[in-house]
Amino acid sequence: xxxxxxxxxxxxxxxxxxxxxxxxxxxxxxxxxxxxxxxxxxxxxxxxxxxxxxxxxxxxxxxxxxxxxxxxxxxxxxxxxxxxxxxxxxxxxxxxxxxxxxxxxxxxxxxxxxxxxxxxxxxxxxxxxxxxxxxxxxxxxxxxxxxxxxxxxxxxxxxxxxxxxxxxxxxxxxx
Amino acid sequence: xxxxxxxxxxxxxxxxxxxxxxxxxxxxxxxxxxxxxxxxxxxxxxxxxxxxxxxxxxxxxxxxxxxxxxxxxxxxxxxxxxxxxxxxxxxxxxxxxxxxxxxxxxxxxxxxxxxxxxxxxxxxxxxxxxxxxxxxxxxxxxxxxxxxxxxxxxxxx
Numbered sequence: 335x336x337x338x339x340x341x342x343x344x345x346x347x348x349x350x351x352x353x354x355x356x357x358x359x360x361x362x363x364x365x366x367x368x369x370x371x372x373x374x375x376x377x378x379x380x381x382x383x384x385x386x387x388x389x390x391x392x393x394x395x396x397x398x399x400x401x402x403x404x405x406x407x408x409x410x411x412x413x414x415x416x417x418x419x420x421x422x423x424x425x426x427x428x429x430x431x432x433x434x435x436x437x438x439x440x441x442x443x444x445x446x447x448x449x450x451x452x453x454x455x456x457x458x459x460x461x462x463x464x465x466x467x468x469x470x471x472x473x474x475x476x477x478x479x480x481x482x483x484x485x486x487x488x489x490x491x492x493x494x495x496x497x498x499x500x501x502x503x504x505x506x507x508x509x
Numbered sequence: 510x511x512x513x514x515x516x517x518x519x520x521x522x523x524x525x526x527x528x529x530x531x532x533x534x535x536x537x538x539x540x541x542x543x544x545x546x547x548x549x550x551x552x553x554x555x556x557x558x559x560x561x562x563x564x565x566x567x568x569x570x571x572x573x574x575x576x577x578x579x580x581x582x583x584x585x586x587x588x589x590x591x592x593x594x595x596x597x598x599x600x601x602x603x604x605x606x607x608x609x610x611x612x613x614x615x616x617x618x619x620x621x622x623x624x625x626x627x628x629x630x631x632x633x634x635x636x637x638x639x640x641x642x643x644x645x646x647x648x649x650x651x652x653x654x655x656x657x658x659x660x661x662x663x664x665x666x
Contacts, residue, residue: 352548359551403533438549442634445633458643486614493654505639
């Protein structure tokens with residue numbers, strides 16, 4: 335359990351023991367079990383189903399992380415670093431739209447990219463553009479109409495850049 | 510059980526002194542996974558415990574006040590968790606119950622861009638400052654974009 339590497343490579347105390355968090359959650363389960371065993375059983379059932387669904391995605395994440403680590407920081411920096419220019423913005427915007435998967439699987443990947451020198455602004459853009467998911471567009475159109483979907487999606491795509499830029503500026507100011 | 514194979518392979522690789530080109534990235538990836546998996550399992554357990562509590566109460570939170578509801582929508586979306594499609598379905602149901610489109614839009618936007626439940630994980634991998642600033646910024650962006658969307662939509666009617 336001890337000696338785990340820091341995901342962001344900065345604060346040793348914060349993630350020195352990821353098991354502590356797991357232990358806290360498990361303790362909550364034990365405590366709730368005495369009051370509402372039905373709730374705990376339903377949660378465990380949901381957890382099992384979710385875990386089975388994400389195992390294939392976890393394998394993809396593993397491969398992706400391996401590829402990032404094999405690439406080396408120089409190549410990543412060239413694509414999404416400070417000198418990448420407008421191409422970097424476009425890659426980030428596209429990545430946000432096309433990379434699918436829950437955020438809890440995206441964060442380790444993005445954390446690794448950050449360590450390799452990817453700009454904070456681009457990470458912000460990737461995370462913001464997760465809102466625009468092409469396969470889900472028909473569902474949004476069904477509930478809210480085509481005009482609404484078009485307007486909202488356009489605003490998301492447009493404001494993702496502003497969001498990324500502000501995020502980077504605020505982070506730079508606080509450093 | 511899930512973590513076992515990663516730890517065994519990881520520990521073997523950690524003790525190896527030789528570092529062919531494939532071993533170093535593999536070792537790094539396994540080390541990262543050793544950190545990811547317990548947090549991931551914890552997050553999934555937490556989400557499954559909290560989500561049923563939230564889902565049954567959404568419609569009770571909204572007051573009918575145009576501006577209050579927008580803020581409530583953004584807060585509700587921020588503390589909720591799930592794939593974007595779920596937010597559309599819940600949003601559609603809220604709309605059918607008379608909640609304003611402005612509040613529903615803020616809800617949908619905050620659902621995917623703000624993640625209170627995911628904060629510990631995001632902070633662990635992207636840094637505490639990054640996670641906090643991004644989530645606060647996205648909360649305000651959810652309200653701003655919701656207002657802009659409804660305003661623009663009004664121009665087309």
